[in-house]
């Protein structure tokens with residue numbers, strides 16, 4: 136974590152300040168602060184699932200240093216919707232700050248679920264439900280939630296009317312067909328009043344036109360379900376209630392039973408049914424325990440694991456390691472989800488093995504088995520048009536997506552000085568027409584491994600990568616004692632050599648230790664120097680033979 140002047144910027148000016156702490160230049164970890172004078176709110180607190188070489192790391196969190204250093208000014212946390220990249224980090228943040236969390240009913244239900252599993256302090260969080268059409272105060276700001284179309288129920292764009300100006304945060308959104316419906320009228324009204332800043336979802340800014348409609352997917356599912364000769368495995372995200380609902384409808388139409396597979400999907404399904412977001416026709420749902428063999432032969436399994444997560448039900452099925460379900464010839468697998476960039480390899484391997492098992496796998500359009508929950512260029516333009524902002528900050532995207540969103544805004548008539556692509560931690564300060572970037576606050580990623588928090592600079596990750604790459608050698612030895620016989624050193628390597636060659640090298644390394652202890656005045660050296668000397672000598676054995684540089688651990692045995 137770094138500290139610098141910007142975290143102590145003057146906070147008594149009436150200007151608006153927006154600081155993204157994640158979600159810019161990367162997908163995930165959506166989190167930002169919005170400030171007016173002395174007060175501020177946090178908008179969203181999401182996680183990112185690690186991709187790449189982060190052995191043992193479960194998830195990434197945004198660095199909350201700035202929020203924690205300024206917690207005395209924090210008035211609340213407002214979330215746009217219940218996806219993990221927007222609420223997943225809340226259990227960690229709520230362990231450290233005591234402020235109300237505002238969210239719509241479905242988002243709050245998912246947050247409650249997360250807090251049950253995640254919070255350690257046992258504190259009861261102050262969760263306050265947002266109702267569309269009922270503005271509420273957070274500090275001196277009046278906040279209004281506007282319902283927007285997205286891949287999870289109850290998604291909101293937020294209008295913040297603050298003493299320092301009006302800000303619209305789109306959250307994740309789609310404007311079906313690119314034509315704003317009556318539900319978006321509050322955004323138009325804000326635009327007429329004058330929006331100082333629009334914070335805009337950029338996910339699909341580089342896709343021209345408008346996103347295809349969800350009903351196309353429903354039609355495809357209907358067709359596929361009717362034509363499939365055997366069972367159907369529909370793979371989607373656990374939170375994609377609309378897709379699950381469409382699949383249940385298609386199953387009913389083709390006379391199939393539905394079996395929900397996986398804890399998370401079952402929980403989300405229960406929450407969505409309880410809150411009335413899902414109407415399930417009588418007699419469609421079944422379970423692995425109650426389904427008859429005849430029904431099972433044509434069942435629709437709805438399950439997660441679309442990103443190749445190694446312990447998901449689908450991965451285990453594809454590896455033939457699932458205790459209850461095996462894919463067989465005649466089965467159909469439909470990936471009704473997008474492949475998150477970075478997961479191509481794992482997903483590709485899984486798709487290959489499903490094909491090998493005899494399944495027909497649909498993982499690409501056409502036919503349309505998935506549509507994005509994020510608006511394309513035409514929909515983003517429509518949002519900019521609707522809100523007519525003075526300033527724009529593109530968020531929710533890799534750098535190229537943010538650039539594409541900026542390009543759209545410029546094509547739509549905004550001046551380049553009004554469009555601000557920010558780095559995580561970069562402060563945007565707006566005073567009337569004028570926008571400045573006075574500096575940066577601490578930002579970055581915190582790595583979560585079980586109960587542990589790891590900073591990016593912490594050596595543990597480097598040690599893990601090195602052990603994975605080069606292997607480990609454990610050396611146990613007794614320092615020589617004058618007048619007594621030398622105890623034989625023992626060497627054991629892990630993940631270094633292969634078969635008997637590895638064993639021979641371990642013996643060779645042991646002989647080398649013996650030689651050092653006997654020949655090189657070992658009695659006179661300090662124990663520290665001796666251990667370092669032995670580590671180098673042992674590493675040399677493996678380096679010469681295998682060109683490996685294993686981590687060498689020494690254990691001193693006392694008589």
Ligand SMILES: [Zn+2]
Nearest residue numbers: 216218285307
């Ligand atoms: Zn979302």
Ligand SMILES: [Zn+2]
Nearest residue numbers: 218220221307
């Ligand atoms: Zn999102």
